[in-house]
Amino acid sequence: MATIASLNPRERLLMGPGPSTVPQRILQAIGAPTLGHLDPQYIEYLDETCQMLREVYQTENLLTFPVSGTGMAGMEAVVVNLVEPGDEVIVCINGVFGGRMKDNMERAGATVHALEVPWGETFSQEEIAAAVQKHPRAKLLGIVHAETSTGAHQDLTGLAEILHDAKMLLAVDAVTSLGGHELKVDAWGIDAVYSGTQKCLACPPGLSPVSFSPRAIEKMDARKSKVQSWYLDVSLLKNYYMGGAGRAYHHTAPINMVYALREALTIVLEEGLENRVARHREMHLLLRGGLERLGLEYIPQKSLYTLNCVSVPNGIDEAAIRRQLLTDYDIEIGGGLGIFAGKAWRIGLMGHSATRRNINTLLSAIERCLEIK
Amino acid sequence: MATIASLNPRERLLMGPGPSTVPQRILQAIGAPTLGHLDPQYIEYLDETCQMLREVYQTENLLTFPVSGTGMAGMEAVVVNLVEPGDEVIVCINGVFGGRMKDNMERAGATVHALEVPWGETFSQEEIAAAVQKHPRAKLLGIVHAETSTGAHQDLTGLAEILHDAKMLLAVDAVTSLGGHELKVDAWGIDAVYSGTQKCLACPPGLSPVSFSPRAIEKMDARKSKVQSWYLDVSLLKNYYMGGAGRAYHHTAPINMVYALREALTIVLEEGLENRVARHREMHLLLRGGLERLGLEYIPQKSLYTLNCVSVPNGIDEAAIRRQLLTDYDIEIGGGLGIFAGKAWRIGLMGHSATRRNINTLLSAIERCLEIK
Numbered sequence: 001m002a003t004i005a006s007l008n009p010r011e012r013l014l015m016g017p018g019p020s021t022v023p024q025r026i027l028q029a030i031g032a033p034t035l036g037h038l039d040p041q042y043i044e045y046l047d048e049t050c051q052m053l054r055e056v057y058q059t060e061n062l063l064t065f066p067v068s069g070t071g072m073a074g075m076e077a078v079v080v081n082l083v084e085p086g087d088e089v090i091v092c093i094n095g096v097f098g099g100r101m102k103d104n105m106e107r108a109g110a111t112v113h114a115l116e117v118p119w120g121e122t123f124s125q126e127e128i129a130a131a132v133q134k135h136p137r138a139k140l141l142g143i144v145h146a147e148t149s150t151g152a153h154q155d156l157t158g159l160a161e162i163l164h165d166a167k168m169l170l171a172v173d174a175v176t177s178l179g180g181h182e183l184k185v186d187a188w189g190i191d192a193v194y195s196g197t198q199k200c201l202a203c204p205p206g207l208s209p210v211s212f213s214p215r216a217i218e219k220m221d222a223r224k225s226k227v228q229s230w231y232l233d234v235s236l237l238k239n240y241y242m243g244g245a246g247r248a249y250h251h252t253a254p255i256n257m258v259y260a261l262r263e264a265l266t267i268v269l270e271e272g273l274e275n276r277v278a279r280h281r282e283m284h285l286l287l288r289g290g291l292e293r294l295g296l297e298y299i300p301q302k303s304l305y306t307l308n309c310v311s312v313p314n315g316i317d318e319a320a321i322r323r324q325l326l327t328d329y330d331i332e333i334g335g336g337l338g339i340f341a342g343k344a345w346r347i348g349l350m351g352h353s354a355t356r357r358n359i360n361t362l363l364s365a366i367e368r369c370l371e372i373k
Numbered sequence: 374m375a376t377i378a379s380l381n382p383r384e385r386l387l388m389g390p391g392p393s394t395v396p397q398r399i400l401q402a403i404g405a406p407t408l409g410h411l412d413p414q415y416i417e418y419l420d421e422t423c424q425m426l427r428e429v430y431q432t433e434n435l436l437t438f439p440v441s442g443t444g445m446a447g448m449e450a451v452v453v454n455l456v457e458p459g460d461e462v463i464v465c466i467n468g469v470f471g472g473r474m475k476d477n478m479e480r481a482g483a484t485v486h487a488l489e490v491p492w493g494e495t496f497s498q499e500e501i502a503a504a505v506q507k508h509p510r511a512k513l514l515g516i517v518h519a520e521t522s523t524g525a526h527q528d529l530t531g532l533a534e535i536l537h538d539a540k541m542l543l544a545v546d547a548v549t550s551l552g553g554h555e556l557k558v559d560a561w562g563i564d565a566v567y568s569g570t571q572k573c574l575a576c577p578p579g580l581s582p583v584s585f586s587p588r589a590i591e592k593m594d595a596r597k598s599k600v601q602s603w604y605l606d607v608s609l610l611k612n613y614y615m616g617g618a619g620r621a622y623h624h625t626a627p628i629n630m631v632y633a634l635r636e637a638l639t640i641v642l643e644e645g646l647e648n649r650v651a652r653h654r655e656m657h658l659l660l661r662g663g664l665e666r667l668g669l670e671y672i673p674q675k676s677l678y679t680l681n682c683v684s685v686p687n688g689i690d691e692a693a694i695r696r697q698l699l700t701d702y703d704i705e706i707g708g709g710l711g712i713f714a715g716k717a718w719r720i721g722l723m724g725h726s727a728t729r730r731n732i733n734t735l736l737s738a739i740e741r742c743l744e745i746k
Contacts (some may be wrong), residue, residue, distance in 0.1 A: 004421055004639050007632055009414060011406045018625060022407040030629055031404030033384045034395040034577045036705045041382060048377055068579070069442045069604060072624040076604045104603045198625055204407050206441070206579055206627030228601050230477050231442060231449045249710070251445040252391060252571055254579030256403055257630070259380055266377050332409045337622070 012326070013353065015362055016334035017148050017307055018176070019198035019205050020350035022260075026203055029263035030256050037253045045262055046253070050241065052265035053209050056178065056201075056273065057193065059185035063217060065241040066207040066261055067194070067232065068254050071175040074194030074208025076104055077232040078171050081212075081220050082140055082192055085109030090131050090141045090168075092116075092123050096149035096338045097173055101142045108228060113138060119339060120300040120309075122154045125162065132166045139219070140169040140191075145183065146176035149337040151309030151346065152300035153181070160189025169216055175199060178209065179268050180280040180306040180350055191216040197257070200280070200306055202351030203264035206257040264351075280305040283354040287347065290363040294370065299344060306354075308347040309340070313370075318342060321369045329365040385699070386726065388735055389707035390521050390680055391549070392571035392578050393723035395633075399576055402636035403629050410626045418635055419626070423614065425638035426582050429551065429574075429646065430566065432558035436590060438614040439580040439634055440567070440605065441627050444548040447567030447581025449477055450605040451544050454585075454593050455513055455565055458482025463504050463514045463541075465489075465496050469522035469711045470546055474515045481601060486511060492712060493523045493673040493682075498531045505539045512592075513542040513564075518556065519549035522710040524682030524719065525673035526554070533562020542589055548572060551582065552641050553653040553679040553723055564589040570630070573653070573679055575724030576637035579630040637724075653678040656727040660720065663736040667743065672717060679727075681720040682713070686743075691715060694742050702738040 014021045035042040054064045067077045075097075083089060083105055091102045093116045105112045115131045117123060123143065132138065141163055145154050156172065163170045169191040177183050180200030185193055191213040198205035212220070212234065220234060227233040231251065239248035268276060284305035288298065296310040303309070312318040318335055322345070325331045336344030347362070387394045408415040427437045440450045448470075456462060456478055464475045466489045478485045488504045490496060496516065505511065514536055518527050529545065536543045542564040550556050553573030558566055564586040571578035585593070585607065593607060600606040604624065612621035641649060657678035661671065669683040676682070685691040691708055695718070698704045709717030720735070 004425070004635075004642075007402050007405055007418070007636060009406050009408045009418070009632070012408060012412065014407065014409060016409055019407050019409060019628060027404040027406065027629075029380050031400040032380055033382045033400065034387065034392050034571075035382045035385060036387060036389055036392060037578070039385065039699070039705065045380070045382075052377070069446065070624050070627060073442065073604050076602060100603065107599055107601050107603055196625065198407075204627065204629040205410070205625040206630055226480055228480050229449060230473065230480055231446050251443050252569065252578040254443060254577065254627075254630070255392060256400075256577040256633075257579055257627070259382070260629075262377075263380060269377075326412070332412065 010330055013331045013358060013361065015348050015353050015358065016332045017346045017348050018196065018350065020202050020348055020353040022202055022204055023267070023352045025267065026260050026263045030204060030260035032256070032259050034255050037255060038247060038249065042255060043247060046258055049258055049262040049265060052262070052269060056265060056268055057183065057185045057211050058187065059211050061185065061211045061213055062242060063234070063238060064211040066209050066258065068251060069208055070205050071194065071196030071208050073232065074196070074210050075101060075173060076229065077210055077234070078192045078194050079104040080108050080227050080229045080232055081234045082169060082171060082216060083108040083110045084223055084225050088113065088135060088138045090115055090135055090138045092141070092143040094121055094123070094150065094152060095119050095144065095147035097144045097147055101173065105142065120150045120152055122152050122302055125158045128159060129162050132162055132168065138168060140171055142171045144173040146174065146181060146304050146306060148176045148307055149340065150300050151304050151307045153302045153304045156188050156190070164189060169219060176304065176307050179276065181304065182277050185211055197261055197264065200350045201261070201264045201268065203260045204257070206254055207261055280349060280354050283349050283356070283359060284308065286356065287349055287359045290359065294367060306348065306350050308349060309344050310347070312343055312345060318345060324369045325365055331362055331365055383703055386704045386731060386734065388721050388726050388731065389705045390719045390721050391569065391723065393575050393721055393726040395575055395577055396640070396725045398640065399633050399636045403577060403633040405629070405632050407628050410628060411620060411622065415628060416620060419631055422631055422635040422638060425635070425642060429638055429641055430556065430558045430584050431560065432584050434558065434584045434586055435615055436607070436611060437584040439582050439631065441624060442581055443578050444567065444569030444581050446605065447569070447583050448474060448546060449602065450581070450583055450607070451565045451567050452477040453481050453600050453602045453605055454607045455542060455544060455589060456481040456483045457596055457598055461486065461508060461511045463488055463508055463511045465514070465516040467494055467496070467523065467525060468492050468517065468520035470517045470520055474546065478515065493525055495525050495527045495675055498535065501532055502535050505535055505541065511541060513544055515544045517546040519547065519554060519677050519679060521549045521680055522713065523673050524677050524680045526675045526677045529561050529563070537562060542592060549677065549680050552649065554677065555650050558584055570634055570637065573723045574634070574637045574641065576633045579627055580634055653722060653727050656722050656729070656732060657681065659729065660722055660732045663732065667740060679721065679723050681722060682717050683720070685716055685718060691718060697742050698738055704735055704738055
């Protein structure tokens, strides 16, 4: 065996599309002694974590828990549990993640009606109402709250009324909004939602918090076929996550990741949800002012606070700038994804990364890099 | 929000079916600063991790990497990539995990021929050859190397010859053997294998190391249908894990879990595979002697070193003893699973837990508990 050097990762400032910078408190929590997954002390930590997730999702949904995988596992959990082969669904596509939702739905056997607008734009209530009317057999609509590939911020209010009137469910991708944007699962009538830990919760990646409404549970309980994924089958998982005193073993949960998520949620609730959203908004406006002063233009019509997607000026090698930010300044930002590859930068302002100091540090580094080029 | 107490997990001695006790070195590694999943430094750590996984699996398989989920996600990854709807397969069932493999295969659309022996027993080459002859259209045989529910140790030598002659693939569950038992993926002709981090690698749970042979890749490349899981689709994953310089983003890998696995594999290779297996064997014999002196009988014909499954003596409330071990002695052992529930104890000797000191500590605690009852 060749000698392996000691682990010594650089302390990067993570201002890309995620992961975001993880605060020391959470890095300490993740390194706490591992308990067994059926240990009463661990079950208590898990229950506290699920309860805090409900608070952060602003929901009373009993079925709220962290899926043992990253955000994309959460997307798949929502899809495979709510979709049966032959179901018709509507998926709203305005970037990479809407496209992935469609792919996931098709793999689960759904007939997908794609509702598309150009990347960077969002969907109006009228467009969604028209699609619902056009596809009367559709059972579910999937939409991305925070499109990480474009930085577009989708307004979700009013959608549930349209969908529930048509006996449809509302499934939402909140990977880049949970903990950074207003997200009211119950008030907005969301039936299924998934997120990631490594964005605005400022936790390492590895878990995907999900929540299902009673309406969603009704659809799952009425399934005629088994969920195609054993690992993500909520009818089995709920015996562990909602099992009360007698927890049924399903799989060995990622104990230390749950420690980290519990600490992350504690920090979110200490700050307060409203304060936290206000901070993300304020930092976004500060960053936006700075980027626009440097001549950089935002791509989406309605930008997220948490993910700022700007056009790369003509003649600039965007990858070279990112490389320079990383090597000379230890700052990570993201490049464009999909059709924006080579044309956009994606700057995250999530959780612990969203501070005045970090924004100044980043802006001055970008300014230096752009001058030199 | 109700006040949440600081995270302060007890330092349990984990001698159940997993997780096993995690050494301080690994707990420190998991708490190192989070890097981005496309950061060149992280990619280097990931490549080193995959290379060490190859050494520990004793394979040259290029397609060797940690799936971003726990052991059961690894099982599902192997199944959904290698099985297409309508495929016939043979699954060997002698405990819970063979049964789960069958369930996974069926969810992937396979027609499963179950080859069963009583729990605690294992399969002979003759039995497997007969099953292969009986099912000439079968394309794959799944078998559990280390049946965590019974402690049975399956001999895998000679199976590949039988299967490959019949143009079949050999898929192996090595969750409780990797890093504790001899496991020679290439020499034994294994085509697909999965494991967990929280057993003999002494790492927290959260990743599932998998490896696929060139023969398995050929089968995957010839698929007519998309893999039903997007998250576990190896045709997409390999662009990230085997992508060379230009890594394609698939999902955000669990960075800090990979730090932990890298440290765990470093420790395994520092000890040396042969030494490590010899230690597990020696500790098993020591424990076995002690348990038998206490009048406890092993259930399986051929016991694993790493998981020791013994019958609970008549008249003993097994759960009460486990509770007492946990509360009075901070020692975790496991109860029986499936048909062994209430009838067996499962004592893990895995990784960092498999030491002389721990065995003495456990034996004397069990002795005290049995005297008092």
